Amino acid sequence: MKTARIARSAFKGLGRNKLRTFLMMIGIVIGIAAVTVVVSAGLGAQKRVMERVKKFGLESLMVFAGGGREMGPTSGQPVVTLKVDDAEALERNIRAIAGVAPFNRKGEGTVNYQGKSINTGIWGVTPSWAPVWDWYAAQGEFISEEDEAQMARVCVIAPTVQQELFGGANPVGEQVRIGNVLFEIKGIMQPRGTSPRGGDMDNRVYIPLSTFMRRVANVDYLTGIKVRLRSIKNMEQTVAAMQPLLRERHKLAPGEPDDFRIITPTEVRQVAAKIAGTFNIFLVLVAGISLIVGGFVITNIMLISVSERRGEIGLRKAVGARSRDIRLQFLLETMVVTLTGGVIGILLGFVGAAILRAVTQMPVSLSWEGAALGVVFSSLVGLIAGTQPAKRAATLQPVEALRA
């Protein structure tokens, strides 16, 4: 009851001094708005990372031809040591492996249809590609064992290619020209969106691996092998078993570096998070600094306010306010200011985040966690910034304060 009255009295005091209250609040509003935008952008980026990892497949591995540290195939001379036999050996010898999908690809190829053309990736894949990626044809059919055995001139196109060449029309059964060879369209893939590295996974054309190797590229090696495990739990052991097997098959002497790389979802997540998260640290720092500055401004204004209001403090003490009543009043004044500023900042931050998303196409995720964080931060700033002024007000002796 008493506390509520003191709180009401503190609140009225703020209303009587609107300019001071506004000046105190503005720093926190800006700080919290900045935090909200950064947190929204950060969460958006994180969400995108997780989506990408899921696309890669949580129980999947990727074996790429060539050593080194970069993800994806190395540029320059193609590495020719990874073969179809390697894929078969992996599947045969390691029990934890549920399926393998060997593939080769050409990053840039031209596909023509009645005068229209599109630059797209050409992928040679086996029928196992679909179950291993858990990625199937949405219309028509995926590449079959027969297609693979007969080096058939058939292809499955992804949605972007369909959109570019055919608009909304159903292209199954149509003939497209890849390079100089005509292919019949068997099916259209389900959309998949963006890859962990940011590429469009829907701008692709799939053809049988045998067709790709003999008729299109004339090679006998693979770009990589996608491996699906029976369970997510055996990831480490499987990698540990795959490595010596491949080394042995490639006749690598001890001490010689691997001529392949095994990529796990953990690595995918790390790389994707690195791409998304680098600038966030900087922004959080900036937002944090603006909050700290806002806190100092509040402390400063409150200290001035305490000396300005000595007479009021003296009077309140004379009529029966205890030191802790005065401390509570000034602390509440500060906290009401920062909390209100925090709430306004969150709302502004949401608006800012929405604008950011609209303008930059950045993934932005508005969340109640971000809002809660803003409220916690602003109360914390109020508590810290208000402590010293409140203490000074509370320890004033009534006679001293009244003399002013």
Added chain:
Amino acid sequence: MRVIVQTENVTKTYQRDQGVPIHAVRDVSVAIAEGELVAIMGASGSGKSTLMNILGCLDRPTEGKVFLDGDEVNLLDDEMLARVRNRKIGFVFQTFNLLPRTSALENVELPLIYSERDDIEGLATQALEKAGLRDRSHHHPGELSGGEQQRVAIARALVNDPEMILADEPTGNLDTRSSYEIMALFQELNRHGRTLVVVTHEPDIASYATRIIKISDGRIERDGANQHIRQAQDELARLTNMTEAK
């Protein structure tokens, strides 16, 4: 007669940074009884305000004892002193000390915020009525005359129904008519049994008290009943006649 506040050999010494200590009050023993209207008189610097602060539990003596309503004030901590001030004492100041941009009613409510009482608005309205300001309750101090502002302050001092009202130069910032009005109000409150202590340096103001204590150099020089108590109401009537005669 019941004694409300009593000092026993009270001394208050201020120690400046360097140099000789200043004895604001020296060895003062005084008792204020229920129903008195006491004027504490003295020149500026005589120690009368310090004595009032000690009587009002705003300040503690360096030496000696103070009893308020039988309790020894020296033994109370700051928190209990605040409670004593809240319940038993009402203060009126020379500069009114009203909160700016706050209505008269809310100013009067201020002591009640720190009490356990309910219906603070009702009590504050009653107090304003006693001070003759009911129709001004929603005015801010800036919209009131000096005399009205001081009456708001008196209402604030009355609102907790204290044992004693302490007024420090209550007419110091007021014109003659307002001063008489304030003293008339004090005399009326006193007639209804309220105990009041008024600190002043004006003999004219002291002449409305039932008892006059003269302080000089921190000591009581004279203390006795006022043989010729004047009525502020008479002075007001005289003033009104004069204005009408013109």
